[in-house]
Amino acid sequence: MLRSKTPFIPAIASLALCGGQALAQETASVPELVDALQSGGHVLYLRHAMTETDYADQVAAKLGDCATQRVLSEVGWQQAKAIGSAISGLEIPVGEVISSEYCRAWQTADLAFGDYRQDAALNFAPAEDYKQSDLDMMSANVTAAISQIPQDGNLVIVGHDDPFEAATGIYPEPQGVAYVIAPTGDGFTVLGRIGPDDWPAS
Numbered sequence: 492m493l494r495s496k497t498p499f500i501p502a503i504a505s506l507a508l509c510g511g512q513a514l515a516q517e518t519a520s521v522p523e524l525v526d527a528l529q530s531g532g533h534v535l536y537l538r539h540a541m542t543e544t545d546y547a548d549q550v551a552a553k554l555g556d557c558a559t560q561r562v563l564s565e566v567g568w569q570q571a572k573a574i575g576s577a578i579s580g581l582e583i584p585v586g587e588v589i590s591s592e593y594c595r596a597w598q599t600a601d602l603a604f605g606d607y608r609q610d611a612a613l614n615f616a617p618a619e620d621y622k623q624s625d626l627d628m629m630s631a632n633v634t635a636a637i638s639q640i641p642q643d644g645n646l647v648i649v650g651h652d653d654p655f656e657a658a659t660g661i662y663p664e665p666q667g668v669a670y671v672i673a674p675t676g677d678g679f680t681v682l683g684r685i686g687p688d689d690w691p692a693s
Contacts, residue, residue, distance in 0.1 A: 518682075518683060519671070519682045519683035520683070521683075521685055521689055521690075521691065522691065523682075523683070524671045524682060524683050524684075524685055525581055525583070525685075525691060527671055527673070527682060528578075528581075528583045528645055528671060529581065529582060529583055529584070531584050531586075531641070531643075531644050531645055532640060532641060532645070532673075532674075533641070533645045533646075533671055533672060533673055533674070533682075534636075534637045534639075534641070534645065534646045534647075534648060534671075534672040534673075534674050534679070535645055535646070535647045535648070535669055535670070535671060535672070536633075536637060536648045536650065536655060536663075536669065536670045536672060537574070537599065537603075537647060537648065537649045537650075537667070537668075537669045538649075538650065538651065538652055538655065538663045538664075538666055538667060538668050538669070539563070539567075539593075539595040539596045539598075539599045539649060539650070539651065539666060539667070540563055540566075540567035540568070540570040540571040540574070540595070540598075540599045540602075540603075540666060540667045540687070541563065541564050541566045541567035541570050541665075541666045541667060541687075542561040542562060542563055542564055542567055542595050542666065543561065543562060543563070543564040543567075544561060552593065552617070554592050554593070554614075555592075557594040560593055560594045560595065561594075561595055562594050562595055562598065563594075563595055563598045563599065563602075567595070567598075567599070567666070567667070568598075568602060570666075570667050570687050571598070571599045571602035571603045571667075572602050572603065573687075573690075574603050574667065574669070574687060574690060575602065575603030575604055575605075577690035577691075577692075577693070578603070578604075578690070580692070580693030581690070581691070581693050582693070583644075583645065584643075584644030584645060585604060585644050585645055585647055586641050586642065586643035586644035586645060586646055586647075587608070587641070587643075587646055587647070588600050588604045588606060588607035588608070588647040588649065589607065589608055589609070589610050589613065589636070589646070589647070589648050589649070590607050590608075590609055590610070590613065590648075590649040590650070591609065591610070591611075591613035591614045591615075591649070591650050591651060592609045592610075592611055592613075592614055593614065593615075593651070596613070596649045596650055596651065597609055597649070599649050600647075600649040603649075604647065607649070610636075612632040612633075612635070612636065613632065613633070613636065613648065613649075613650045613651070613654065614651075614654075615629065615651050615653045615654055616628060616629055616653075621653070626657045627657075629653060629654040629657040629658065630654075630657040630658045632654065632658075633650070633654045633655060633657065633658035633659075634658045634679070636648055637658065637672050637674060637679050638674050638675065638676060638677060638678055638679045639674055639676070640674045640675070640676050641674075646674075652664070655670070659681055661681065663684075665686070665687065666687070667686075667687030668684055668685070668686055668687060669684065669685045669687075670682075670683070670684050670685075671683055671684070671685065
């Protein structure tokens with residue numbers, strides 16, 4: 492199966508996955524999403540901030556070598572800092588922050604939150620044309636990550652478009668968009684999205 496750059500579902504829709512254990516609906520407003528995050532116990536999946544260019548680097552990218560990867564642009568650096576400042580200003584409790592091992596993801600995590608750890612399970616498959624096994628792997632990895640109930644505050648995951656789409660059927664755009672997820676332990680509900688410029692002022 493070829494990788495897709497178009498959404499599987501429209502912005503306001505519902506999708507049942509994994510035998511009904513996962514549900515994506517995207518219906519909550521930004522204020523409602525902020526309220527949910529302020530209460531804790533949610534997962535915030537943040538696609539990395541804006542990069543210098545937007546091209547597929549799955550094959551050429553070498554982990555640990557940012558020169559072979561897409562990296563954040565100057566706009567992306569400011570975007571990541573602004574998102575982190577907004578979350579802090581809104582007094583949203585942040586527990587663990589996890590990023591993929593790719594530079595644009597951990598750079599976003601570092602600029603927005605400071606403390607983070609990298610997890611290879613959040614990486615995209617190293618292929619430009621994904622096989623079904625690649626999609627299944629990315630889906631399983633992200634599904635497991637966004638289904639876990641945080642023990643403290645909210646879990647923040649900084650990752651990529653294709654793994655999120657594989658798990659939810661939702662293509663996350665633009666860069667810097669965040670999805671608020673209610674985990675159940677064995678599944679999840681996508682409550683809605685907050686664009687990079689849509690975080691309300693504190």
